[in-house]
Amino acid sequence: MLRVEGVESGYGRTTVLFGVSMEVPDDALVCVMGRNGVGKTTLIKTMMGVIKASRGRITLDGRDITDMRSYQRVRAGLAYVPQGRASFPSLSVRENLQVVIETSPHGVAAGQAALDEALDLFPKLRKLLGRQAGFLSGGEAQQLAIARALVTRPRLLLLDEPTEGIQPSVIIEIENAIAHLNATNGLAIVLVEQYMEFALRLAQRYVVLDAGRVVAEGATEGLANESVRKLLAV
Numbered sequence: 001m002l003r004v005e006g007v008e009s010g011y012g013r014t015t016v017l018f019g020v021s022m023e024v025p026d027d028a029l030v031c032v033m034g035r036n037g038v039g040k041t042t043l044i045k046t047m048m049g050v051i052k053a054s055r056g057r058i059t060l061d062g063r064d065i066t067d068m069r070s071y072q073r074v075r076a077g078l079a080y081v082p083q084g085r086a087s088f089p090s091l092s093v094r095e096n097l098q099v100v101i102e103t104s105p106h107g108v109a110a111g112q113a114a115l116d117e118a119l120d121l122f123p124k125l126r127k128l129l130g131r132q133a134g135f136l137s138g139g140e141a142q143q144l145a146i147a148r149a150l151v152t153r154p155r156l157l158l159l160d161e162p163t164e165g166i167q168p169s170v171i172i173e174i175e176n177a178i179a180h181l182n183a184t185n186g187l188a189i190v191l192v193e194q195y196m197e198f199a200l201r202l203a204q205r206y207v208v209l210d211a212g213r214v215v216a217e218g219a220t221e222g223l224a225n226e227s228v229r230k231l232l233a234v
């Protein structure tokens with residue numbers, strides 16, 4: 001579905017990614033792992049068009065999206081949940097979702113229907129629609145960020161560290177929701193994640209980055225946590 005080929009990107013004159021290639025098969029969940037600062041967020045941002053690749057190519061179902069703007073990539077089927085889950089803190093949960101519905105690529109009615117499905121996935125969020133987003137817990141804010149991304153009915157979801165700063169009892173709810181989206185809805189997902197066990201339970205494939213390069217990749221099936229730990233210690 002998504003193919004990244006020899007991508008180089010960074011900030012200003014600083015190059016962060018050096019010829020990264022990876023693939024997300026149809027319906028697959030691929031996790032991207034690696035220590036802090038290796039370029040995971042930069043990779044996701046380059047996939048989304050938040051920053052531009054200075055070299056290489058990104059294709060979605062064979063269509064070249066390398067030079068597309070982010071909003072065009074949303075129309076093409078990508079959605080992005082940024083690290084830190086940025087929402088409008090002074091707006092209510094409902095208003096945060098409404099903003100996206102009004103710009104939904106498939107129209108307001110389709111956006112509303114997608115939101116209803118997303119709220120079925122996160123029933124707690126439905127009870128919090130009137131709450132100011134700035135007063136949500138970490139887990140609730142993450143659920144809001146994922147629900148907001150689902151409003152555009154993506155075919156590929158980019159999730160950057162969804163468990164960061166979230167208490168264990170809530171992590172399981174997020175895990176179940178991600179598993180449901182991938183297994184039942186067939187949504188392809190790129191998951192950046194430091195919590196290795198979480199990532200390996202969800203993913204069919206993994207990619208390990210180090211210093212802006214892919215240093216390991218493969219199927220997660222039969223992979224022992226110990227061997228990934230070794231890879232992450234490179």
Ligand SMILES: Nc1ncnc2c1ncn2[C@@H]1O[C@H](COP(=O)(O)OP(=O)(O)O)[C@@H](O)[C@H]1O
Nearest residue numbers: 011014016034035036037038039040041042043
């Ligand atoms: N906005 C930015 N401007 C300049 N350098 C950045 C910016 N964001 C990240 N970097 C640098 O790019 C490198 C990779 O960062 P990042 O992709 O956020 O890593 P990760 O998500 O794996 O922790 C780091 O050295 C970081 O300092």
Ligand SMILES: [Mg+2]
Nearest residue numbers: 040041042083
């Ligand atoms: Mg990051």
